[in-house]
Amino acid sequence: MELLKSHDLEALKNENVRLLTENGELRKMVGLMQENLELRCTLRDHESTVRSLSPSGKEQKESKSMDKKDDANVPRCRDPKQLQRCQRIVGEISFQLDRRILSSIFLEQSRLYGYTVSNVQEKILQATSCPLTNKVDESQRGEMNRRFMDIMNQLKKYGYDPRVHPTFSEYLVNTYGIMKDRPLPGTSELASYSDPEVIRKMAAEAMPADVLKDVDVLLNCLINLAKEDGKPLLIW
Template sequence: MHPLQNSQQLHRMQRIIGEIAFQLERRILASIFEDSVRLYGITVFTTPHKITEVATDHQSGQLDTAKQSELTKKYKDIMEKLNNCGYDRDIHPAFSEYTVNTYGIIKEYPPPDSSDLQGLLNPENLKKVAKLTVPAGDLKDVLILLTCLSKLSEEDGKPVFVW
């Protein structure tokens, strides 16, 4: 029996777990592809391929090696930073995708200045949600994703979840 009181509460908490993975993905991609307003269809898992695609002129087919180098450097820099938080680029991009697909994301955000919203923006509260919600086999990796998201949030001065 799960320690949570009802299935609706469990479902809400699961979506928070998916949102952690989703928000981390968006933060990573936004730091690499700063010029791109739309990140639709790009994942951290596909970033190396997407770098080449973005650096290629679509009319001439010519690869802009300077742009490719710039984007690759951004990718390597953020991966190194996240690696210091336990992130493994051979594991966590696919794990993030799995987490979003398994748990979903938050569909309705709490009202501004509500206690529910404040709870979602507090990494310690999110850690408690993870410990109550995530199976033991996945908990370590979810906590790594949360640590990385918190680190990026501290660095850019934005809330943990940016909507």
């Protein structure tokens, strides 16, 4: 028994080290993406200033036309701290939508580390197969697949595409991260995060125009799932 406990403790320590390492690498990647985005915004501001000093005429008109196209893909929020805050709330939306979807499928699963909507079929196979005998619980597998299809059909009403949005959600979380500091209960900040229109405005300020439509799809899905389960929009 002591040997078993020692083995379990060592396994937990190794798992903790692995999770800390992965978390550190993810934060480094998010930091690099954030620096890259801020640099792009700075360069575009500089280029705009240079173009304003160029001669007028046909070249200037063409330049303005290109500026409008570029500006469509530049976040409207120029304050770095506010921009990061808005981007992280978009990552939080994506993360929490995935958690809600997965929780509706794996009802008995308390920890969902490593589970994503993209790999849900693989995880259903794992959850319904005995690792020692490979015996399959066909009844449980059928029920999980039914729950998965039910929620996918439900979300399709709001524009969710199972071929696109699971991967898109992962991209947003990996690129922008999620909220580091959770708002305190009873604060105006927490109240604002419960207001879909406030979050929609934050997304519009932080996201390039070419991805905003899909971000809006994720937010609409989360809003409707929150209405259905009676829980807050963002579960902290």
